[in-house]
Amino acid sequence: MFTRLFILFLLLAGITGTARAQERETPYWATIRASVLNMRVGPSADYKIDWVYRRPGLPVKVVRLMEGWRLIEDPDGTRGWVVARLLSPDRGAIVIGDGMADLRASDSEDAELKWRVEPGVVGVLGDCDEGWCEFAVGERFGLISETRLWGAGEP
Numbered sequence: 001m002f003t004r005l006f007i008l009f010l011l012l013a014g015i016t017g018t019a020r021a022q023e024r025e026t027p028y029w030a031t032i033r034a035s036v037l038n039m040r041v042g043p044s045a046d047y048k049i050d051w052v053y054r055r056p057g058l059p060v061k062v063v064r065l066m067e068g069w070r071l072i073e074d075p076d077g078t079r080g081w082v083v084a085r086l087l088s089p090d091r092g093a094i095v096i097g098d099g100m101a102d103l104r105a106s107d108s109e110d111a112e113l114k115w116r117v118e119p120g121v122v123g124v125l126g127d128c129d130e131g132w133c134e135f136a137v138g139e140r141f142g143l144i145s146e147t148r149l150w151g152a153g154e155p
Contacts, residue, residue, distance in 0.1 A: 103142030
């Protein structure tokens with residue numbers, strides 16, 4: 001009897017936790033989890049596909065929630081609806097701006113240059129502090145100016 005009640009409690013706790021996760025306040029940052037993600041013109045599989053993403057890790061801004069669907073905005077400003085389960089809460093960023101961006105060993109323009117990345121490179125975003133963000137692309141890691149990233153800062 002105790003085992004059945006404990007299992008029921010765990011199941012209900014899991015359902016409640018999932019419900020709370022669905023109530024997240026917008027806007028917030030997310031990344032694309034899937035290798036193929038269809039953006040639709042409305043929040044249902046019945047709506048036509050407007051765009052197909054093939055870039056896992058691409059940062060997006062979630063601007064609205066609706067029953068398992070998310071209205072997202074991509075780095076180009078395009079908006080559309082995607083299935084929530086194909087997004088990840090992991091933080092990512094994409095390099096923006098003109099020319100190569102420097103990845104430094106520490107948070108200073110005078111710090112050792114570790115790598116250079118071009119606009120459009122997507123990576124994993126770490127902590128940001130005083131205008132500098134931790135940024136990893138594959139095995140390469142450094143600090144980059146927050147002004148060179150879309151996906152950093154407040155959404």
